Amino acid sequence: MTTAENQSIALRFNEATKLQYINLDNKPPLYKFYPGLRAIGLPDVADQPGPQMPTLAAIRGDGGSDHTGPLTLEQLTNLLYHSAAVIRRRQLNDGEVHYRAAASAGALYPTEIYVVCGDLEGLRAGVYHFNPRDCTLVRLRNGDLRRWVASAVGDHSAYPATLVFTTVFWRSAWKYRERGYRYCYWDLGTVAANLLATANAEAVPVKLNFGFVDRMLTGYFGIDGVTEAPSLVASVGTPDGMLADGPGDVPGALPQESNDLNAGAIDYSMSAQVHAASPLQTHDDLANWNRATAGLSQSEKDELDGTGDVFRPLRSGTDGMFDADIDLSSLASAPLGNCVRSRGSTRRFSREPMPWEAFRSVVDAAGRGINAPGLEHGYGSNLGLYFIVNSVEVLEPGAYYYNPFYTGLRLLNAGEFREMAGHLGFEQALPADAAAVAFITADLNTIDRDLGARGYRMAQTVAGIIGGRLYLGMHALGLGATGLTFFDDSVTEFFSPHAAGQSAVFVVPMGVPGSPNRVRPFRSQVAVSLDSRARGAGQGG
Incomplete structure (x- = not known):
C-alpha cells in the first residue's frame, strides 16, 4: 500500500508528462x-x-x-x-x-x-x-x-x-x-x-x-x-x-495596473536563470558593458579568412565583374509601407531559381551596420552568416560563408544539399524547397566570456534584425522568406570546419513562393538514415 506522499508524487509526475497539442x-x-x-x-x-x-x-x-x-x-x-x-x-x-x-x-x-x-x-x-x-x-x-x-x-x-x-x-x-x-x-x-x-x-x-x-x-x-x-x-x-x-x-506607483499577462504561467527554470543573470545592476556595470561592446566590429578573422578562387563578391554583376556598390535602381523594390503591410511568412516555396540580382542585393542590405554601439559597421565579429544555396542564378549549388569584410560569398563545399537543408531546418520542406537558406550563427563561448548572459540576449536580437531584414528585402522584390527553428549542433557540424566554435541562432529560408501557400509534408533521407541506425541498422547481430 502506497503512502499519501507517494501518491502525490505519482500524480504530479503523470500531470507533468501528459501530452496535449496546445493548451x-x-x-x-x-x-x-x-x-x-x-x-x-x-x-x-x-x-x-x-x-x-x-x-x-x-x-x-x-x-x-x-x-x-x-x-x-x-x-x-x-x-x-x-x-x-x-x-x-x-x-x-x-x-x-x-x-x-x-x-x-x-x-x-x-x-x-x-x-x-x-x-x-x-x-x-x-x-x-x-x-x-x-x-x-x-x-x-x-x-x-x-x-x-x-x-x-x-x-x-x-x-x-x-x-x-x-x-x-x-x-x-x-x-x-x-x-x-x-x-x-x-x-x-x-x-x-x-x-x-x-x-x-x-x-x-x-x-x-x-x-x-x-x-x-x-x-x-x-x-x-x-x-x-x-x-x-x-x-x-x-x-x-x-x-x-x-x-x-x-x-x-502607476495609476492603474494592467491585465494579468502571466496567469497560468509554467515555471521554466533555465530560462529564468539565464535572464536573472543578464541585467545590468549599476552604472558601473553599464560602463563595463559599454567598454566591452565598443569593439565588436573590430576583428581580423574575416580579413585573414581571405577570398580565394571560390569567392563571389556580392558587389559584382552576373558577369562576375566587381562593382563599387549595388545599384538598386534596376530592381523593382516595393515601397516600405506597402511591403510591411502586405508581408507574411511564406509557407511553401517553389524550386524555381532566385535571380542573382535579388539575392545579392538583399544579403548585402541585411549585412549593413546597425545604429547601436559596436555595431555601426556591421553585425559584429561574434556573429556569422552561412548559406545553403539550392538554386540562385550564377551561383554553384553548395554551402557558403558570407564574409562581411570582403562583402562576398566564399564557397565552402559544392554540392546538392536540399535534403540536408530540409533536415537542418527541423525536418521541414521549406528549406529543402527554398532557393537559399540563411543560417545565422554566433560564437556563444566568446560572447559569454566577454559579455555574459546579456551578450546572449543581444546576439539573439541582432540575429533577429538580420533575419527581419531578409524578410523585408525578399518580400519587397516579390519573393518570400520565413523563419525557422533548427537542429542546433547539426548546423555547426554541417558548416565545419569553418563554423567550428559557432552556434546556430536563427534560420531563414528564402526563395520563390510556391502554390498553394501551405506547408507540404516532408521527411529527409538524412532522418530516414538516422532512424534506421537508431533501430540498430549497421550494428551487426
Whole structure:
C-alpha cells in the first residue's frame, strides 16, 4: 500500500508528462491593456500609403537625410505602426486573426512598447504604453520624465522621444517552453529591423541601446523585470540639448495596473536563470558593458579568412565583374509601407531559381551596420552568416560563408544539399524547397566570456534584425522568406570546419513562393538514415 506522499508524487509526475497539442486554457493574452485608462488616438496612418522609400534603400539607409526638425507625432506613429501594430485582419471559422507588422514565432508577439517623450505637437510630455491592436497610447505618467530613462541608458541627450521595448516571456514559453526565451529576442529583432527601416524612410535618426540599468526601468513602467522585463531602448529623433544629470524624483506607483499577462504561467527554470543573470545592476556595470561592446566590429578573422578562387563578391554583376556598390535602381523594390503591410511568412516555396540580382542585393542590405554601439559597421565579429544555396542564378549549388569584410560569398563545399537543408531546418520542406537558406550563427563561448548572459540576449536580437531584414528585402522584390527553428549542433557540424566554435541562432529560408501557400509534408533521407541506425541498422547481430 502506497503512502499519501507517494501518491502525490505519482500524480504530479503523470500531470507533468501528459501530452496535449496546445493548451488554450492557459494561453496568455496577446495584448496588454489598462482597463481604467483612456486610450489616446494617434494620427490615422493606416489610411495613408506609409513610407514610400524603396524597401531595400530603407534597410540600407540610402537616400535619406538626417532629420533636423522637431519630431512630429505622425512620424512617431509611423515608427510604431510599421514596427509592431496590427496591419491587417482576417476572419476565420474560429474568429478574427490579427497580423502584425513584424514576424513573430508562432504569432505570439512577446514584445511590448512604451513611449517616453517631451512635449510633441499633439501629445503632452509623459510616459505611455502603446496598444498595437488599435494603434493607440495610454498615459501612465504625466510630465517630462525623460531624465529617468536617460540616466538608465547613460546618455543625457534630450531626444524628443524614447521607445522602451519589453518582453513578456510567458507568451513564447507557453508554446515553446524553455526554447521560447530565444524566440522572444528573435521577435524583438524583427520588430527592430522594421523600426530601423521605417526610421530611415522617415529620415528620423534612431539609436538602439542594448545597455541600460535594468532596475531603473522596471518600476518606472510598473513591471517586475521577471515576467516582463526591459529588453531594448531606442532613442528617437535629434536631441534638442541636454537633460539634467541624474534621474530626478523617483516615480511612484502607476495609476492603474494592467491585465494579468502571466496567469497560468509554467515555471521554466533555465530560462529564468539565464535572464536573472543578464541585467545590468549599476552604472558601473553599464560602463563595463559599454567598454566591452565598443569593439565588436573590430576583428581580423574575416580579413585573414581571405577570398580565394571560390569567392563571389556580392558587389559584382552576373558577369562576375566587381562593382563599387549595388545599384538598386534596376530592381523593382516595393515601397516600405506597402511591403510591411502586405508581408507574411511564406509557407511553401517553389524550386524555381532566385535571380542573382535579388539575392545579392538583399544579403548585402541585411549585412549593413546597425545604429547601436559596436555595431555601426556591421553585425559584429561574434556573429556569422552561412548559406545553403539550392538554386540562385550564377551561383554553384553548395554551402557558403558570407564574409562581411570582403562583402562576398566564399564557397565552402559544392554540392546538392536540399535534403540536408530540409533536415537542418527541423525536418521541414521549406528549406529543402527554398532557393537559399540563411543560417545565422554566433560564437556563444566568446560572447559569454566577454559579455555574459546579456551578450546572449543581444546576439539573439541582432540575429533577429538580420533575419527581419531578409524578410523585408525578399518580400519587397516579390519573393518570400520565413523563419525557422533548427537542429542546433547539426548546423555547426554541417558548416565545419569553418563554423567550428559557432552556434546556430536563427534560420531563414528564402526563395520563390510556391502554390498553394501551405506547408507540404516532408521527411529527409538524412532522418530516414538516422532512424534506421537508431533501430540498430549497421550494428551487426
